[in-house]
Amino acid sequence: MPKFAANLTMMFADRPFLERFKAAADAGFRYVEYLWPYDYPAAELKALLDKHGLKQVLFNSAAGDTKNGEWGLTALPGRESEARRDIDQALEYAIALECPTVHIMAGVVPAGADRNAYLNTYIDNVRYASERFRPHGIHIVLEALSPQVKPNYLLKSQYDTLAAVEAIDRDNVRIQFDYYHAQNVDGQLSAMTKAMFARIGHIQIASVPDRHEPDEGEVNYPYIFALLDELGYAGYIGCEYNPRGKTEDGLGWLAAYREK
Numbered sequence: 127m128p129k130f131a132a133n134l135t136m137m138f139a140d141r142p143f144l145e146r147f148k149a150a151a152d153a154g155f156r157y158v159e160y161l162w163p164y165d166y167p168a169a170e171l172k173a174l175l176d177k178h179g180l181k182q183v184l185f186n187s188a189a190g191d192t193k194n195g196e197w198g199l200t201a202l203p204g205r206e207s208e209a210r211r212d213i214d215q216a217l218e219y220a221i222a223l224e225c226p227t228v229h230i231m232a233g234v235v236p237a238g239a240d241r242n243a244y245l246n247t248y249i250d251n252v253r254y255a256s257e258r259f260r261p262h263g264i265h266i267v268l269e270a271l272s273p274q275v276k277p278n279y280l281l282k283s284q285y286d287t288l289a290a291v292e293a294i295d296r297d298n299v300r301i302q303f304d305y306y307h308a309q310n311v312d313g314q315l316s317a318m319t320k321a322m323f324a325r326i327g328h329i330q331i332a333s334v335p336d337r338h339e340p341d342e343g344e345v346n347y348p349y350i351f352a353l354l355d356e357l358g359y360a361g362y363i364g365c366e367y368n369p370r371g372k373t374e375d376g377l378g379w380l381a382a383y384r385e386k
């Protein structure tokens with residue numbers, strides 16, 4: 127049975143961030159994820175998780191100066207000390223939040239820049255993260271982002287992510303397989319799921335093309351969920367979608383999967 131996590135960056139977004147924890151619990155979720163925790167003390171977030179009986183299952187390393195187009199510093203040559211500071215900060219939060227997995231954001235490769243230099247910087251910095259996270263049993267995931275969401279991101283295809291994970295070659299570094307991006311770029315979702323399954327550390331879902339609830343559009347999610355069950359996926363599935371309207375009104379798709 128899939129373990130669904132509410133993505134509190136996108137879901138319940140009609141209320142202030144700190145109120146979304148209660149909303150998720152009231153809607154029946156036991157797991158949550160969101161992009162970044164750094165605007166709040168970790169202890170405050172942990173208290174909210176505990177109060178509402180929730181487990182945090184994923185968040186991201188810091189993205190850098192997003193207003194000026196940054197989307198992660200980990201792959202940026204010359205920015206290694208900032209990237210490692212952000213990795214250390216993510217580790218502190220993961221320990222405090224008892225979060226098992228962190229997405230280490232790569233970054234955007236400017237037009238005309240040498241992609242290999244960015245990839246090599248990412249590999250070195252993720253290996254640093256892997257060594258820092260290992261004693262705490264915390265996993266790292268890397269995610270491909272489709273060009274319609276983040277043009278020129280270092281990792282675009284699921285095959286880019288697989289190649290990076292293989293090059294990094296550390297047992298606590300895996301793929302964050304987001305079916306929305308995977309369908310936008312690669313297609314053949316069930317074949318990729320099977321081929322990459324051993325390397326998948328976290329999953330996210332949304333409809334394609336509109337990034338809404340997973341009950342519309344071109345991806346047959348009931349088929350994907352059954353396949354993940356068949357393969358024995360034991361991780362979490364983040365509901366990283368923009369609800370069509372009020373989040374609660376769009377949760378009909380979840381009824382069949384509610385944990386008893």
Ligand SMILES: O=C(O)C(=O)[C@H](O)CO
Pocket residue numbers: 161186229269271275304307330366
């Ligand atoms: O955009 C996504 O799909 C993500 O999961 C990241 O956390 C943000 O780029």
Ligand SMILES: [Mg+2]
Pocket residue numbers: 269304330366
């Ligand atoms: Mg995602």
